[in-house]
Amino acid sequence: MARTTSPAPALDPDASEVATVSEALVEERSAASSASREPDGRASGAPEREERPTADVLIDVRDLAKTFKIGFIGRKQVHAVRGVSFEVRRREIFGFLGPNGAGKTTTIKMLTGLIAPTSGEAYLFGERVPSPEARRRIGFLPENPYVYPYLTPREFVSLCGRLSGMGGSKLQRRTMEVLEQVKIAYAADRQVRRLSKGMLQRTGLAAALVSDPEMLILDEPMSGLDPVGRKEVRDLIFSEREQGRTIFFSTHILSDVESMCDRVTILREGKVVVSGSIRQLLRGEVLRTDITLANASEPLVAMLEQTGAKVSRHADVVVIEVEGDVRVRETLESALKGGAQVVEVTPRRETLEDLFLRRAL
Ligand SMILES: Nc1ncnc2c1ncn2[C@@H]1O[C@H](COP(=O)(O)OP(=O)(O)OP(=O)(O)O)[C@@H](O)[C@H]1O
Numbered sequence: 001m002a003r004t005t006s007p008a009p010a011l012d013p014d015a016s017e018v019a020t021v022s023e024a025l026v027e028e029r030s031a032a033s034s035a036s037r038e039p040d041g042r043a044s045g046a047p048e049r050e051e052r053p054t055a056d057v058l059i060d061v062r063d064l065a066k067t068f069k070i071g072f073i074g075r076k077q078v079h080a081v082r083g084v085s086f087e088v089r090r091r092e093i094f095g096f097l098g099p100n101g102a103g104k105t106t107t108i109k110m111l112t113g114l115i116a117p118t119s120g121e122a123y124l125f126g127e128r129v130p131s132p133e134a135r136r137r138i139g140f141l142p143e144n145p146y147v148y149p150y151l152t153p154r155e156f157v158s159l160c161g162r163l164s165g166m167g168g169s170k171l172q173r174r175t176m177e178v179l180e181q182v183k184i185a186y187a188a189d190r191q192v193r194r195l196s197k198g199m200l201q202r203t204g205l206a207a208a209l210v211s212d213p214e215m216l217i218l219d220e221p222m223s224g225l226d227p228v229g230r231k232e233v234r235d236l237i238f239s240e241r242e243q244g245r246t247i248f249f250s251t252h253i254l255s256d257v258e259s260m261c262d263r264v265t266i267l268r269e270g271k272v273v274v275s276g277s278i279r280q281l282l283r284g285e286v287l288r289t290d291i292t293l294a295n296a297s298e299p300l301v302a303m304l305e306q307t308g309a310k311v312s313r314h315a316d317v318v319v320i321e322v323e324g325d326v327r328v329r330e331t332l333e334s335a336l337k338g339g340a341q342v343v344e345v346t347p348r349r350e351t352l353e354d355l356f357l358r359r360a361l
Pocket residue numbers: 068069070078079080098099100101102103104105106107
């Protein structure tokens with residue numbers, strides 16, 4: 001696989017003057033290098049690292065923190081990220097979650113070298129961030145993939161490919177290939193300013209893919225997409241992983257994460273509150289069992305309510321919610337004895353949404 005990607009340039013489409021891509025990249029680099037650093041590249045104050053990550057750990061984030069100074073004289077501080085650590089391993093699909101303002105984008109910006117950490121350290125492919133060499137190996141979709149408004153998707157994606165060192169007929173072929181992959185080829189020659197938000201998002205994804213990177217870092221890749229678009233991005237992420245790529249993405253859409261990710265980290269107020277494999281996190285015992293009954297008489301329902309079960313009445317069925325799974329058998333026996341028909345018995349385990357609501361809010 002070629003190792004030739006740099007992130008899609010992030011430019012403001014509303015800007016009256018269109019800056020050049022190289023200017024944007026210079027700005028990013030100078031932002032990344034403006035924080036004080038030790039001679040070995042560590043941000044000052046960051047602890048010296050004892051060992052380098054193993055070859056299978058492609059992202060290694062240790063105690064990363066970012067404090068923004070705000071206000072007229074910078075007296076006020078926002079502690080956006082407060083000591084975040086996690087690892088992403090080769091060929092994983094890794095979900096990075098948290099409510100609005102939890103610090104996801106700030107962490108991703110530090111990871112991709114767009115801003116420097118206040119303290120802590122991050123490694124990509126074992127290289128201390130910021131590392132131009134490591135950055136060439138990632139495809140990056142920023143949270144708001146700002147694209148030159150007067151370029152077409154074909155021109156923009158091809159430009160990103162050229163910035164990654166690609167060229168000639170190979171680049172032309174690859175540009176159309178990725179535009180087709182993200183289903184925007186039909187609008188390849190329309191100006192970006194005429195695209196919808198979802199179409200722009202697809203263009204940004206194509207730019208992240210164009211140079212065939214080893215790892216994708218995607219900040220809210222489903223943002224702005226309709227349900228079909230979201231499914232297409234899910235399928236794309238799976239197929240990219242099948243081809244050997246590692247995918248790290250942030251999202252708010254928990255149902256996607258549950259079905260897609262191998263492991264997750266959930267942030268809250270700049271700190272990690274949950275981290276681990278989806279299988280382990282959601283392996284818990286049955287929280288409750290829902291028993292759906294038809295033809296349940298009122299005396300039967302009242303009797304079940306008296307046992308402490310929660311009852312909800314619907315048009316033609318009654319759902320009895322039994323805590324845990326212990327009383328299920330007794331409830332079923334009473335229901336059958338009382339002449340009701342059992343329509344469904346559903347054990348409920350904790351979902352990622354339950355976990356998120358319990359731990360992240
Ligand atoms: N440049 C900045 N200057 C000051 N504060 C900032 C800056 N960037 C981010 N913040 C603050 O840092 C905190 C974390 O923001 P961040 O964008 O990382 O959150 P997020 O988890 O990505 O949120 P969302 O899901 O809404 O995109 C927020 O309180 C935000 O206001």
